[in-house]
Amino acid sequence: MPHRLRVPAPPPSMKLQDLRTHLRHLPLAYSPEQSPLSREKDFHAQLRYQLEMPRKPKLRPCKVIFVGDCSVGKTAIVNRFCYDKFQSNYKATIGVDFELENFNILGHNFSLEMWDTAGQERFKCIAGAYYRNANVIVVTYDMSKRDSLDSAKKWLASALNYNTSTRPLIFLVGTKSDLLTKEEFMRMERLAITVANDIQAEYWSLSARSGFKVTEFFQRLAGLAFETAVRQHLETLKNFAQTEQLAAHQTSEKSQTFDLRNYFKSRLYRQKSGCAC
Numbered sequence: 001m002p003h004r005l006r007v008p009a010p011p012p013s014m015k016l017q018d019l020r021t022h023l024r025h026l027p028l029a030y031s032p033e034q035s036p037l038s039r040e041k042d043f044h045a046q047l048r049y050q051l052e053m054p055r056k057p058k059l060r061p062c063k064v065i066f067v068g069d070c071s072v073g074k075t076a077i078v079n080r081f082c083y084d085k086f087q088s089n090y091k092a093t094i095g096v097d098f099e100l101e102n103f104n105i106l107g108h109n110f111s112l113e114m115w116d117t118a119g120q121e122r123f124k125c126i127a128g129a130y131y132r133n134a135n136v137i138v139v140t141y142d143m144s145k146r147d148s149l150d151s152a153k154k155w156l157a158s159a160l161n162y163n164t165s166t167r168p169l170i171f172l173v174g175t176k177s178d179l180l181t182k183e184e185f186m187r188m189e190r191l192a193i194t195v196a197n198d199i200q201a202e203y204w205s206l207s208a209r210s211g212f213k214v215t216e217f218f219q220r221l222a223g224l225a226f227e228t229a230v231r232q233h234l235e236t237l238k239n240f241a242q243t244e245q246l247a248a249h250q251t252s253e254k255s256q257t258f259d260l261r262n263y264f265k266s267r268l269y270r271q272k273s274g275c276a277c
């Protein structure tokens with residue numbers, strides 16, 4: 001019997017992961033008419049055009065911080081997206097947890113550094129140290145606990161305190177939507193959208209237990225963060241090119257002055273020597 005070489009198929013989890021992290025379009029907002037970030041249905045045509053240039057931009061990893069009261073489900077949403085798993089027993093985050101997720105967006109590599117900070121008061125001073133240089137702030141609240149929504153503004157203010165020079169993208173995320181009846185869900189969402197509008201955040205309701213909207217949320221976050229990173233990169237290049245142009249202009253002005261001096265000198269010489277040309 002002829003020997004056949006068998007090529008093992010990639011594990012199904014890998015295929016799933018690839019699909020979730022490969023983006024060709026800008027994912028839509030949870031509720032496009034609410035979003036203060038972008039209401040566009042896709043990446044901007046000019047951004048696509050710029051990305052097709054031969055020199056590919058090198059984008060730094062995007063720092064995403066998750067903040068919110070203890071036990072609202074920050075770790076659960078990160079684990080649902082990164083490992084597609086859910087744990088029903090509560091283990092408090094001590095200080096901070098870190099996950100890295102690599103995306104491929106419009107053919108470019110882009111990574112999200114996810115900093116899942118502790119909600120417990122006693123770890124607040126440790127977690128605060130990790131708030132710096134955040135590109136994205138995810139303020140998380142538990143949809144089944146109204147007081148966790150009331151704390152949202154306080155958490156955002158404290159995260160923004162460490163990021164005064166940058167303008168991070170802000171999301172307000174409601175978790176544990178599986179615990180609510182339809183009426184409770186709608187009531188809580190209405191309240192939360194008002195808060196989201198107040199703090200200029202894009203709103204999402206999720207459930208780590210059922211997986212409701214978790215992938216869509218992370219894809220949207222990655223898409224918007226990518227768009228912002230490319231814009232900032234192009235802006236830096238433009239400023240750099242302008243500085244170079246200015247320097248080149250100043251140099252050519254100097255050499256012109258030099259040439260003029262030479263010109264007058266040579267004319268004087270010609271006049272002295274009686275040349276008529």
Ligand SMILES: Nc1nc2c(ncn2[C@@H]2O[C@H](COP(=O)(O)OP(=O)(O)OP(=O)(O)O)[C@@H](O)[C@H]2O)c(=O)[nH]1
Pocket residue numbers: 068069070071072073074075076077087088089090091092093094117118119120175176177178179206207208209210
């Ligand atoms: N039913 C339900 N329970 C959830 C969901 N998300 C999280 N939980 C539960 O809520 C508890 C707290 O979840 P965590 O993800 O640890 O909360 P956390 O915000 O990271 O908490 P800290 O580490 O203290 O800041 C756990 O027992 C989870 O199983 C959800 O979507 N639905």
